[in-house]
Amino acid sequence: MRADRPPSLRRRLLTILVVPMVLAWLGSGALIYVLALHYANVNYDRSLVEGALMLERMTRSEAGHQELSPQVRILIEYDTDNPTYYAVRSLHHGMLASNLDLPLPPVLPAIGAAPRLDSIRLGKRELRMATLALAQDDTADTVVISMAEALDQRRELAREILIGTSPIVLLLIVVVLVLVWFGVSRGLDLLDPLTQQIAQRRARDLSALDQSQVPVEIRPLTRTIDALFARLRELLELQERFIADAAHQLRTPLAGLRLQAERALADPRPDSVRDALAHVERLSAGAGRAAGQLLALARAQAVGEDDAATCAVDLARLARSYASERVPDALAARIDLGYEGPSDGLVVTGDAVMLREALVNLVDNALSYAGRDGTVTISLAREANAIALAVEDSGPGVAPEWWPRLGERFFRPPDSRREGSGLGLAIVRRIAERHRAEVAFDRGRDGRGLRVTLHFVPLAAA
Ligand SMILES: Nc1ncnc2c1ncn2[C@@H]1O[C@H](COP(=O)(O)OP(=O)(O)O)[C@@H](O)[C@H]1O
Numbered sequence: 001m002r003a004d005r006p007p008s009l010r011r012r013l014l015t016i017l018v019v020p021m022v023l024a025w026l027g028s029g030a031l032i033y034v035l036a037l038h039y040a041n042v043n044y045d046r047s048l049v050e051g052a053l054m055l056e057r058m059t060r061s062e063a064g065h066q067e068l069s070p071q072v073r074i075l076i077e078y079d080t081d082n083p084t085y086y087a088v089r090s091l092h093h094g095m096l097a098s099n100l101d102l103p104l105p106p107v108l109p110a111i112g113a114a115p116r117l118d119s120i121r122l123g124k125r126e127l128r129m130a131t132l133a134l135a136q137d138d139t140a141d142t143v144v145i146s147m148a149e150a151l152d153q154r155r156e157l158a159r160e161i162l163i164g165t166s167p168i169v170l171l172l173i174v175v176v177l178v179l180v181w182f183g184v185s186r187g188l189d190l191l192d193p194l195t196q197q198i199a200q201r202r203a204r205d206l207s208a209l210d211q212s213q214v215p216v217e218i219r220p221l222t223r224t225i226d227a228l229f230a231r232l233r234e235l236l237e238l239q240e241r242f243i244a245d246a247a248h249q250l251r252t253p254l255a256g257l258r259l260q261a262e263r264a265l266a267d268p269r270p271d272s273v274r275d276a277l278a279h280v281e282r283l284s285a286g287a288g289r290a291a292g293q294l295l296a297l298a299r300a301q302a303v304g305e306d307d308a309a310t311c312a313v314d315l316a317r318l319a320r321s322y323a324s325e326r327v328p329d330a331l332a333a334r335i336d337l338g339y340e341g342p343s344d345g346l347v348v349t350g351d352a353v354m355l356r357e358a359l360v361n362l363v364d365n366a367l368s369y370a371g372r373d374g375t376v377t378i379s380l381a382r383e384a385n386a387i388a389l390a391v392e393d394s395g396p397g398v399a400p401e402w403w404p405r406l407g408e409r410f411f412r413p414p415d416s417r418r419e420g421s422g423l424g425l426a427i428v429r430r431i432a433e434r435h436r437a438e439v440a441f442d443r444g445r446d447g448r449g450l451r452v453t454l455h456f457v458p459l460a461a462a
C-alpha cells in the first residue's frame, strides 16, 4: 500500500471482513460436506438394509436351493454403477451363494433381529455391509445373509451437494461485501448535516457544535473539535482584550505627549520647552513600560499549554542571582536590597523565564515603594509542603482591604503614589497560576511595607 494513500473506511472494512468471510465460506463448505455425507449414509444404509431383507425373503422362498435364481441375481446386480455384493452362507455348510467373498461381521446378529450394519474393508475396498441371520427350520443350521456396497456413491452424492451449494454461499458472501461497500457510503451520509453545519459557520462563530445531529460514533471527534473551538475562543478573547488594553494604556500617554508638544510649540522659551521635554521623556518611558507589561501579561496568559514549559528550575539560584543583578538599581535609590535563603537546591518545575518575570515585577514594586533608605528583601524558604519565595519592603504597604484585589488587571489601590499601570501583580498572579503556586499578601517585617509570597510545590512532591 502506498504511504500517501489516505485512509479509507471502505477499504478498512473490506480488508477486515474478507479474511473472516473466506474462512466462513470454507467452514460452511466443510460443514455442508459432513452433513450431506451423513444424510447420504443414512439413506444408503436404509436401502442396503432393505436389500438385505429382500434377499432374506427370497432365500426363504427358494429354501432348499443352493443357488440364487437368475432373476434374483439380476435384481441384485441390476445397478452396475454401484455394484451390490451379497453373500448367503450357512454356518454348517459354508458359502451357499455369493458374488463376492464377504466376511462375517465381527459379531453375528441374533436370529430374527434387525440387520446390523458394519463398515468393513476388503482388500483395498471400503464397504458398508448389512447382515442378518435366519434359522433353517428343519435343521439346527443358521444362515447368514450379507449385502454390501462400496462407499463411493455416498461420497459422490455429498460432493455433488457441496459443489451445488458452494457457489450459492460464495454469492451470498459477495453480496454481503457489496452491501458493506454501499452501506458505508449510506452510513457516511449521516455526516452530511455535520459537514454542512461546519461549512455554514461564520469565521468568528466558535460556539459548540450541535451534537444532536452528530452520530454517536463521531462524538469523540466533535467533542475534540469543540474543545479546540473553546481554546480558540479563549485565544480570540485574549487577543481582543490585549488590543483593548493596549489602546487603553497608550491613549493616555499619547494624549499627554501631544499636550506637551503643543505646549512647547506654543511657548518656545527654552525653559518651558525643556520642561515639556522632561514630561515627554517621563510619559514615553511610562508608555514603554506599560507596553512591555502588556506583552508580558499576554505571554503569561498565552493559552495552549496550560502548564508552563516544564523544566527543573532552581529557585534559590534564580532569586540569588536576580538579587545581585538589581543591587545597582537599589544603590542608586539608596535602598538596601538583600537575599535571604540557601544559595541553591530549592527546585521547582516550571519556566525559568516566566519565573524571572514574576520576580522582576515584584522587585520593581518593592524598589519603587520602599522609599529612600528603605530595605527590600528577597527570601526563599522551605516550608512543610511548599517552597516560599517572598519579596518584601519597608515602604507604606497596601491596606489589607485591598489585598484580595491586588493582581486584578489594572487594579491600583486609590492611594497609589507611584506611576504604574496596575499590570505588574496581574502578571505575577498569572505566572503563579501557571506554576500552580499560590500568591499571598501580608505586611512586611515590623508590620511595615508589603510582603508578597509565592508558595510553590517542590519538584519532589509534584
Ligand atoms: N511593594 C508595594 N508597596 C506598596 N504598594 C504596592 C506594592 N506593590 C504593589 N503595590 C500597589 O499595588 C498596585 C498594583 O501594583 P502593580 O500590579 O505592580 O501595578 P503598578 O506597579 O503598575 O501600579 C500598585 O499601584 C500599588 O498601589
Ligand SMILES: [Mg+2]
Pocket (backbone or CB within 6 Å): 361, 364, 365, 420, 423, 424, 425
Ligand atoms: Mg508594578
